[in-house]
Amino acid sequence: MLNALWNPTTVGDIPLPHRLAMSPMTRSRATPDGVPTELNAEYYAQRASHALIITEGTQPSADGQGYPVTPGIYTDEHITGWRKVTDAVHKADGRIVIQLMHAGRISHPDNTPHHRQPVAPSAIKPTGTTFTASGLQEMPVPRALSTEEVAATVDDFRRAAAAAIAAGADGVEIHGANGYLVHQFLFPSANQRTDQYGGSLDNRIRFAVEVATAVADEIGADRTGLRIGPGNPRNLNDLSESDSHELYPHLLRAVAPLNLAYLQTGAGDEELLPTLRKLWPTTLILNRAGTDIATRAKDIEDGLADVITVGSMALANPDLVERVRTGAPLNTPDPATFYGGGAAGYTDYPTHTA
Template sequence: MLNALWTPTTVGDISLPHRLVMAPMTRDRSTPEGVPTELNAEYYAQRASHALIITEGTQPSSDGQGYLLTPGIHNDEQIAGWRKVTDAVHEADGRIVIQLMHTGRISHPDNTPHGRRPVAPSAIRPKGTMFTASGPQEMPTPRALSTQEVAATVDDFRRAAAAAVAAGADGVEIHAANGYLVHQFLSDNTNQRTDRYGGSLDNRIRFAVEVAAAVADEIGADRTGLRISPGNPYNDIAESDTAELYPALLRALSPLGLAYLHILHAGDEELLGTLRALWPTTLILNRGGADLPTRAKDIDHGTADLVSVGALALANPDLVERLRSDAPLNTPDPATFYGGGAAGYTDYPTYTV
């Protein structure tokens, strides 16, 4: 039933041995300075048998940090830390792309190196709290980026993409999902700008397209992916025009020839079919809690070219080997998902007969 998962393919210029991808997952285990460590390298190398590893969200600038202990890719120390990770994955015969994630308004000054207010398309405070070193705190009202600062933020993504490749990554994924900065520009409840980046659909998709174009220009479209989550209300997103927004976005992105589109699916099958028909290159699909036979059928039916899994990959470093031998799976431990050390990170057992 899972045979479709094990056929080789290519994504951009990356040759993959099969079609089971490790999804990006925030784990909050970098240094306070955003530098990946030997422990991070061990974690990713353990999971190198996945067709492709998409890393945890990685801030492209100091303003892009939202959470404690997340990695960055905007200075020399961070590049050196990521080099340890990519070298370890490649030595284990794996492939890895670094996800570029600017959290925008989903942040708190206490979690950043400079203590400044978060930035966003518009000065609209998100509902909810942010965990900080002193406990949960309400997220503040962000500062709206000026038109000039939006262009500077596009350049931050460009530089971060170049840094990721310098660190040995096989490519990057732009995080345009889950209520973070690029998604905030897309959604009309978080973007109430009156300049060229707000109002109409064409204006609201402009930032995402400019970021993708800048990254593709810097490192090559065949090493650039982008993730979206149509209709996902996470992080206080409320899209009023999902069915029109995402087809418009894909039509604008298609000429760039990006290596892949990664969709976190929220359940609208009609929209998913529309997006599949519009997208000209590889589509990676994440159906959340769906079982693996269901995910494999998406490949069989042409709905997706690859499928990504999160918690299953987290709890089973040897997931590919377990699935191929029909071995039992480890159960993820949510208490150790975020922060801490090796427990619940690198100590999940591999399967032995």
């Protein structure tokens, strides 16, 4: 069954030597200004044997930052920092795309460089707390973006995509899942707008379509991926989906003509997944969290996915690809070191020695 993993493929204009990719995972180890460091370069280069690295969520603007010490991609300093990462990955014969993640209302003024109120489709407070430098704090009521500001936010994604390519990335992924800004526009639990971005299915998908179109126009569709999250397991970030079986097919029909490099999705809605596979014209990348490699590889054999991604397994095993090939045992990830800190639990996981 694992034989399906080792067939080369192409994602957009990126040739992949096999089909076991690394999922985006927030690690919160950039500088306070959001600049990637040599430590980040080491971390990603260690994992360059994955077919494709999809980086941690990276804010396209100051408004887009949700958590402390996450990387940005909207200043010259960010570009210089990410260039260290991409050069290191390419030197190790890897391929890397930067995930553009605008957190929207899942934020706090203490976590952003300008200390302003978070922005969102509507002024609906998310339930829960978020990490800040001074500890856990309640997330505040966000400020609803004006119609003009929505257009400006689309341009933020466009500029961030251009900056990612200037930093040497092979492409970008637009984060449209996990309760962040693009996802927030899709459902009434976070979007109660009365302009052209709220209400009907066409209006609620409009922001996602405009962002995907702008990014593809800027850097090329063959360098642009989109992540969605039907089912939103555990109602991540207080985002409740409603008419998802109508909305997601509608979204894919609108985005498919762009011929993007890939769609990444989770398996949160098993009933909807085959429909999405049929509707999507290019590479489909699937993250079936919480399952073993053999189960995920079966999705490739069954035609449900073209490429699979792994999260914590890649985090804890820099040489995961070789371990899977040889059947070697896996390191156990340490959740206490997932977010923030230094090398511990980041670049010090051992490789396997036979």
